[in-house]
Amino acid sequence: MSSIALPAGLRDQFGTEAESKDQISAWLMKNLRSRGYRRIITPIVERRDLFAEFNMQSEQYRVIDPAGDELVLRPDLTLPVARFLATTNVKLPQKIYYLGERFQAAPELSGGKNEQTQAGIELIGYGSLKAEMEGVILMHQLNRHLLDNQLTIELGHARLVDTILDALELDEELQQQLAQALYHKNFPAYEKLLRQVDAPQTMPFLRKWPWLFGTLAEVNDMLAEVKVPELARPLLGQLKTVAEFAGELADQQVIVDLSSAVPQKYYTGIVMKGYVEKTTGAYLISGGRYNRLLANFQSQLEPAVGLGINIDALAEATALKPVKKQPVFVYAPFELLGQAAALVEKHGNYSLALADSLQEAQQQAQTAGAKLVALDAKKGMKEC
Template sequence: MFAMNQAHRGWANQVTQAGIELVGYASEKAELECLLIINQVNRLWLNNQLYVELSDARFAETVVDALGLTAAERTELFEALFNKNLPVYERLIEAYTENTLYSLLKIWPRLFGSIEEVQQELDAIILPMSAQRLVNGVMQMAQAVQKLSSQKVRIDFSSPAPQPYYTGLTFRGYIDGVASYIVSGGRYDKLLANFQKEPTPAVGMGFDLDVLASVADITLPQAKPSYVYIGEDAWDVVADYVLAHPTYSLVLADTLAEAREQAAADGAILYVVTEEGVKADA
């Protein structure tokens, strides 16, 4: 994947990703499938250190729609909020002190943390019904994910979506102390409308394999190498045998004794091929 990252941040513009795209599924089962896979990676390779962070790409737009902001006002507010530029943000929201949403605007930069911490902040205010429905959906999914094996969950309603084309639930996976997200994804029901007449529901995610490989605790099974020694007049037999076992290597020693020495030095299993067939060397 190619990405245009901000200069002097130390981030590569070319990264290796692996992910999934679930196209045609409107149900939240598609998001849950992604989150189950993330949990498997967390348990198998990351020692349960991964945090799953959940949000909804529609939340911020729903709030500014209720405020009736212009496009320029939205951009200015989002830039201050998402970059945590609190002096600028607090100056901008002063214009809405008489608005019923002012209590939300005051706590908005703090709407991140554990399920309990975010819920405590939200309990003190009244949200527009449209925003409340989004919050309820995120909280329900967060509680479901938290029940998975040793999965840590956080909520963040004060950051931008991982990609601008997301249209629903979004999720990221990260480890404290690691600068980049290991995995991110979400629902993008409108994206495929750019390539076809009708929009199609879809959910996708991508693992940053460079980051994952740098932090994963993966122990690969170390199989012994397998060598094949060719006996006299056994070319046809050895050709078929090596083709059938692509991980085996021909040993180029001139004699069986030399082949045995090489196999012993490399800790390899030696197979001897003759006209009569193949047998493991004792």
Template sequence: MNKVLAGGSRDEFGERLKQKQKITSLISNVLNEKGFMPINTPFIEKESTFEQYRDQNIFHLYDQAGDNLILRPDLTLPVARFLSSHQQENDMSQLYYIGDVFRRTDYLSGEYNQETQAGIELIGDDSFEAEIQALDIMLNFAKKFNITDVQVVLSDARLIDIILDTLQLDGELHRALKRAIEQKNVSEFEKLRAEIVDFPEFLNEWPLSYGEDGENVMWQLQHMTAVATITQGWLRLANHAHQYYPNVKVTVDLAAASPQPYYTGTIIRGFIPTLGRYLFSGGRYDRLLENFQKKLLPAVGIGLNIETIQADWEQSAYDLTTSQPIVMVLGKGRVEKDVRPLLKAAGIDTTPLDNPERKLIFDTADGRYRFILVKPNDVVKYLDRGIGDVGIVGSDTIAEQRQSHYDVLDLKTGRAQFVVAAPADFQLNLQRRQRIATKYPKVATKYFTDRGEDVALIKLEGSVELGPLTGLADAIIDITQTGNTLRENHLQVHDIVGEVSTHMLVRAGALLRYQTELTQVIQNLTKLLKEATNK
């Protein structure tokens, strides 16, 4: 019998499972007393139920009839499906669920793909009282579970579009700027902002407008009627939290992306700084049934992560009281050496890296930073697991990996180009399918797909230049800086695929946990990069 579990799965038993049962029992009892109706939907759903679900990392299955199925990655859309197929005597409903969701992770990443969520859905209520009620329930649970450092972060699915609409941008620029803001991509935002005449000065650092910085910008938006309506709602939520939960900090994120396309208004998240992760997340979605029937139904829903509650309980008193360093994960070798002077100029003490010898972990004397040196392909994994807060690695490495962290800055070191290279007589548009050797199959696939070309890719780990020389391939996609290696192997550049340089990634939780410090570093780096460009 094979005893090995499927990748990303786990057995639960003993005290930890008893603990989870205790948590879910308390949640059920509280919500039953409040008059909420429990609902349980199946693990397996029709793929069509999740047509508007943004995350594509889901498990796909087939039933006996060959129909496409998935393991549910979300519990809100199954509730919407249920509501669309069951006639309700009263549109006003209060539902709650407790169940597992499944999201596909990278193979051997060390991440679990199954987690338990509890959540509430306030159906049919279009008043702002629903947002207040939902937040109150979540903060009440945090209090009952003795989670003392939860921080409420408010945003709105409409905000960025409303502000950009006032700038009267063309469609493509609007979309590109919104994408840069949501991804907190400061480098891309700076480039796009420069194209806009009379861009509002108070929004010059829009991607970093979260926390206290977000609140400062928020007050300057009051002249916009629609935005004023949004901020007035935030103030109502903040006042409620301060009145009934005085120890809870409330802040805003003016650059937040909507969690899913069906969100239409206020977004409410509960963040635990010591963990660097969210306890609860949700908000308003008044197009809940749009995917199932013409009738639209206002709703507010919030999900509560059970594993986060357990993780908070497992924290020691040391974790809660001791200041933790910001962990920077650097690609070993050229990436680390090239970026070190830039980090030092931005105010980070890089002295521990001056004489690394055989060490791989380095702490600054003041305890503010910890540096970890890893192979470039491992940088993102350290951020995925919450071990690293900031990752610095080449964009070539990032392009080949699934990563959900903020690509904040192009540090402009290690600059090179992705190119198509081949012998001089190479022609892509032949009747014979061309063979392309590369270390970068994702980059190559996107390039040829965008061109509408059908090629056969050959993944190589060694010197890809050997491909055309030995007859293994007709051409290659590879990185070049000077072109010397290509010329030495009698290859020519036939096209430029894209630019390569070192980038700075920041884990979403780290931006909130170390807001002041990381914002200052990003601002310092942005200034240094501008000065270098203008020289």
């Protein structure tokens, strides 16, 4: 039996769990189609080199194709979209949506799964902050329709930490240590590292920096007491603009974080994340601006904003449950199967009872939680 067991980190999904994901995915795909997005389906395997520059833990799922090329099960769905656009003549701008599986090794002992279903959007060729606002609107729609207004949108800026630390002209090791302490909100480590920094004019801000997260009003109050480094002000202005927009949406909880960790190294601007308190620390939604990603594959830069939606985590957190009519099985002898077929085609929740006897059909219906109707040449149709 062990020879056919699932590999570690993978799982089968069946019944209500799988149906909930189907219902969420169907609602989301219909929503995006109706708003002018175009569907893309990329292969589940890609060349390993596509992901080589990024730490995506893709090494666990490596395969060799018939030509001898090294491939991986895709750990990310944005990079395949970038690869597609760089190798085709699709005219930009484009609003693209996708749905598929991604494979990435979960942190050890985290309880996470190595395979996840992910949906998402890619807004390619749009340089305006309105693209970020489009992403916020989608998050708000998910919040209202699926999450009973329990979603918190967390906003940050991918370049804020590096921009401020670069201006301090620190050695590379110290700069990386400070960044990691900020990202992980490791206050004791950050304060200890800060003793090695000689920046009197910036120090009031640096001391307060790890605590600069919360509602926009709370962060503005804290910023009123310190001077923001000059190079960071335009980035902070972008962040405030998007946060103010998000905060105007009905029943939407919004926080900002001035030391937010970047989901992937290719992000260059506003970073958007969404979570609900009852989930186990996983972000349901994650994305942001990545204006330089296509430069990895072509000389021309294209502005872009993407948003990935973890369908597994969303199904776990959602208030939406599969809703369906009770199925009805139709039992009929072979000579009346034509009539049974007519009933099945007329009613969406009818199907044939796949049994050779009425007793067996009753057992099947009971197991499936279905009603049973039987056709009889003399008595017509009756419920059993």
